[in-house]
Amino acid sequence: MKVKISQIQRFCLHDGPGIRTTVFFKGCKLKCPWCSNPENISFSIEEKYPDELKGKEWELDELYCELIKDKTFFDKEGGITFSGGECLWQFENLEPLLKKLKENKYNICIETALNVPTKLIDIALKYVDFYYVDMKIVDPTKQSLINSDVNLFIQNLDRVLKHTDNITIRIPCVRNYTFTEENLNRILEILKNRRIKNVELFKIHRLAESKYKSLGKEMPLFENILNDEMNQIKDRIKTVVKNVEIIHI
Numbered sequence: 001m002k003v004k005i006s007q008i009q010r011f012c013l014h015d016g017p018g019i020r021t022t023v024f025f026k027g028c029k030l031k032c033p034w035c036s037n038p039e040n041i042s043f044s045i046e047e048k049y050p051d052e053l054k055g056k057e058w059e060l061d062e063l064y065c066e067l068i069k070d071k072t073f074f075d076k077e078g079g080i081t082f083s084g085g086e087c088l089w090q091f092e093n094l095e096p097l098l099k100k101l102k103e104n105k106y107n108i109c110i111e112t113a114l115n116v117p118t119k120l121i122d123i124a125l126k127y128v129d130f131y132y133v134d135m136k137i138v139d140p141t142k143q144s145l146i147n148s149d150v151n152l153f154i155q156n157l158d159r160v161l162k163h164t165d166n167i168t169i170r171i172p173c174v175r176n177y178t179f180t181e182e183n184l185n186r187i188l189e190i191l192k193n194r195r196i197k198n199v200e201l202f203k204i205h206r207l208a209e210s211k212y213k214s215l216g217k218e219m220p221l222f223e224n225i226l227n228d229e230m231n232q233i234k235d236r237i238k239t240v241v242k243n244v245e246i247i248h249i
């Protein structure tokens, strides 16, 4: 069994507890204009991309050896984080490796937008210890802007929450997309009455600009969101979700 990966990053400190090795999978069916990993939208190894963004197919045994190279640094908390793209699209192929990591007691995190068929969520539920869930456009009248399915997202979110509360909700704050009154109200509605302990709010950065250029694309510009506006949404979340921990990046 093989999987397609663009990059493996070591010693990551922000992709889950402890020190982690993060794996970026190829392929995503959403179309977020602010995407910071545009090389991972395509499900294929793109020969026309520069070498460092092209990606590579990995045999699972080869990948397992690569991932556990830094095991001495993981200590009790650290481990492996699967990101993307949308890593869940490759979870059927990845399952033997997930099983082996779990049998050997490695901590597994994923970063996901949960916009995938429920059968893939069910694979994750067997092995994943911690979920970073992106909550983007959840206003159904605007879902087509990023090609998402809000009902599927909510159904999958509830499926994960039924199983674990080891979830951090990540909200990218993007003017005219996620950061509209209608969408923010909808986000509050979804967060309310659900077992959410951690939320991260973040502004869009332009670190991926050079990657866009290397791919012959232009990264769109977004109007900045003021710190006051970020603080307001933070306060609004706190009024509807009891005891939530909110980080504002």
Ligand code: SF4
Pocket: 028, 029, 030, 031, 032, 034, 035, 036, 037, 040, 041, 084, 085, 086, 113
């Ligand atoms: S879900 Fe993530 S990888 Fe997919 S387009 Fe959006 S930001 Fe990019």
